[in-house]
Amino acid sequence: MPIRTEPVTINLGPQHPSTHGVFRMRITFDGEIILDVEPIFGYLHRGSEKLAEERTYTQVITLTDRLDYVSSMSNNLAYVLAVEKLAGINPPERAMYMRVMVAELQRIVSHLVATGFFLNDLGALATPLMYCFREREKILEMFEMLCGARITLSYMRVGGIFQDTPPEFWPVLSDFLDYMPGYIDEYERLITGNEILLSRTKGTGILSAETAINSSISGPVLRASGVNWDLRKADPYDVYDRMEFDVPLGTVGDNYDRYLMRIAEMRQSLRIIEQCADQIEDGPIKANVPALVRPPIGDAYGHVEAPKGELGFYMVSDGSIAPYRFKIRSPSLLNLSALRDMLVGCKLADMIVTFGSIDINMGEVDR
Amino acid sequence: MYGLGIAKGLTVTLVNLFRKPATVQYPEEALPQSPRFRGEEFVWYEQRCTGCASCAKFCPLGIIKIETHPGGTNVQEGQSFAIDVFDIDIGRCMFCGLCVEACPYDALFMGSGFERGTYRREDLVIPVEELRQAEKRPSTWFRPQLEAKKYSPQTGQPLSWEEVGR
Numbered sequence: 179m180p181i182r183t184e185p186v187t188i189n190l191g192p193q194h195p196s197t198h199g200v201f202r203m204r205i206t207f208d209g210e211i212i213l214d215v216e217p218i219f220g221y222l223h224r225g226s227e228k229l230a231e232e233r234t235y236t237q238v239i240t241l242t243d244r245l246d247y248v249s250s251m252s253n254n255l256a257y258v259l260a261v262e263k264l265a266g267i268n269p270p271e272r273a274m275y276m277r278v279m280v281a282e283l284q285r286i287v288s289h290l291v292a293t294g295f296f297l298n299d300l301g302a303l304a305t306p307l308m309y310c311f312r313e314r315e316k317i318l319e320m321f322e323m324l325c326g327a328r329i330t331l332s333y334m335r336v337g338g339i340f341q342d343t344p345p346e347f348w349p350v351l352s353d354f355l356d357y358m359p360g361y362i363d364e365y366e367r368l369i370t371g372n373e374i375l376l377s378r379t380k381g382t383g384i385l386s387a388e389t390a391i392n393s394s395i396s397g398p399v400l401r402a403s404g405v406n407w408d409l410r411k412a413d414p415y416d417v418y419d420r421m422e423f424d425v426p427l428g429t430v431g432d433n434y435d436r437y438l439m440r441i442a443e444m445r446q447s448l449r450i451i452e453q454c455a456d457q458i459e460d461g462p463i464k465a466n467v468p469a470l471v472r473p474p475i476g477d478a479y480g481h482v483e484a485p486k487g488e489l490g491f492y493m494v495s496d497g498s499i500a501p502y503r504f505k506i507r508s509p510s511l512l513n514l515s516a517l518r519d520m521l522v523g524c525k526l527a528d529m530i531v532t533f534g535s536i537d538i539n540m541g542e543v544d545r
Numbered sequence: 546m547y548g549l550g551i552a553k554g555l556t557v558t559l560v561n562l563f564r565k566p567a568t569v570q571y572p573e574e575a576l577p578q579s580p581r582f583r584g585e586e587f588v589w590y591e592q593r594c595t596g597c598a599s600c601a602k603f604c605p606l607g608i609i610k611i612e613t614h615p616g617g618t619n620v621q622e623g624q625s626f627a628i629d630v631f632d633i634d635i636g637r638c639m640f641c642g643l644c645v646e647a648c649p650y651d652a653l654f655m656g657s658g659f660e661r662g663t664y665r666r667e668d669l670v671i672p673v674e675e676l677r678q679a680e681k682r683p684s685t686w687f688r689p690q691l692e693a694k695k696y697s698p699q700t701g702q703p704l705s706w707e708e709v710g711r
């Protein structure tokens with residue numbers, strides 16, 4: 179006689195160390211198998227979109243820092259691109275190179291954090307995380323040199339960047355470009371071939387290319403499923419059209435592919451930074467923009483390939499000094515929407531790993 | 546062979562065991578800061594300040610409180626407003642530096658400190674008296690004239706108001 183069983187529903191979070199912030203999942207299990215996942219978010223809602231409506235275009239930059247707080251350079255970039263499109267401003271060359279360079283440094287930071295916490299979620303407690311954070315710290319020090327802050331940077335301005343690069347930045351950058359490939363090799367030696375990692379991540383949390391496209395996934399999660407879509411190639415902004423780099427692609431779309439994507443993208447980022455440092459020339463760093471930007475009436479959408487996916491800002495201007503409507507398309511929120519498709523049918527132990535492999539940031543999910 | 550990957554990984558941890566530590570023991574030893582560091586303890590030069598309140602208007606949070614009365618004299622601008630209150634509530638400040646960027650007279654600078662911890666929120670308001678008397682080591686953030694002099698707030702001398710203009 180079969181034993182009568184019942185599905186069990188449990189709540190994970192919102193205060194849970196593995197949910198990378200205040201995130202809650204309602205999960206229904208049949209024994210160890212996941213039947214259903216319902217992500218519940220909104221615990222970190224700060225109303226950034228509404229707050230932006232009563233701030234000037236320059237002041238909104240500080241709000242964008244706080245969306246995805248591990249990659250504020252990319253947020254700054256997406257925002258200033260949108261305003262520049264709205265107001266028809268062309269930034270000078272040097273500023274464009276600087277912006278691409280810091281955005282790529284920020285991509286490395288974000289991927290280091292993602293890789294570190296992904297391994298933390300797998301049970302490799304703290305050791306790989308600390309190795310990743312050691313190199314992240316070097317980049318944060320460079321950011322401090324550039325703009326005096328480490329996390330909430332407010333580096334970019336509409337029409338360029340706020341101040342020119344200090345001379346002591348360049349030797350530090352070239353040192354970094356020398357030793358960083360060695361450290362990435364070291365992470366790979368430490369992790370990539372590890373049998374425990376392989377057995378835990380291969381074939382779990384699979385996201386098919388079709389589902390990924392249908393649920394509007396972007397970034398490394400999409401490319402791990404084998405879809406070749408990178409805004410830096412598809413719709414080049416700033417000086418990406420002059421850069422030579424490859425878009426790494428996965429095959430299966432499992433957790434392992436998503437991890438490999440991030441490692442491969444870090445190498446490509448280093449290539450881009452190197453080319454930027456070679457090509458950059460002296461010149462002005464900011465277009466002639468008044469302190470209070472007043473874009474003409476109209477709307478614009480600016481987007482970048484942020485470390486986590488396509489980050490876009492949609493703005494409507496009524497001709498005043500503040501946006502009339504401000505909308506954020508955040509990659510973390512949309513990538514999270516595929517969580518259910520990845521998890522149904524998996525085991526309990528794969529849940530946190532899969533969640534970690536999407537690399538979300540609650541500041542951006544809830545805005 | 547099974548286990549080879551783990552063994553390879555362990556060599557990495559072994560190498561790291563003999564590396565120089567990346568951390569320092571903080572209160573005894575502090576990491577060097579960059580001169581542009583946007584710290585607490587704003588540096589304000591009353592002699593340069595005209596009471597125009599651009600800084601207060603540019604602050605996204607509106608946490609700079611300025612009260613003036615007509616009748617002061619400013620060394621640069623002549624007849625001007627005298628400052629009665631210039632309080633900065635750093636309990637809400639996010640150290641974005643937009644106020645410093647907005648100041649047209651080079652009167653306000655970011656500071657370089659980071660150790661102003663208090664037990665009460667009220668103590669986090671920097672009153673005007675404290676700003677007047679504080680030792681002035683301005684950060685070079687958004688002040689290229691200080692950067693041109695290779696000034697560093699961490700190692701350099703306090704600057705008087707004549708030395709910080711452009």
Ligand code: SF4
Pocket residue numbers: 603604605606607608609633637638639640641642643644645
């Ligand atoms: S640093 Fe930013 S938040 Fe702080 S007082 Fe200045 S403008 Fe306001």
Ligand code: SF4
Pocket residue numbers: 593594595596597598599600601611647648649650651652653
């Ligand atoms: S500090 Fe500068 S911006 Fe603020 S009131 Fe004084 S002169 Fe004006």
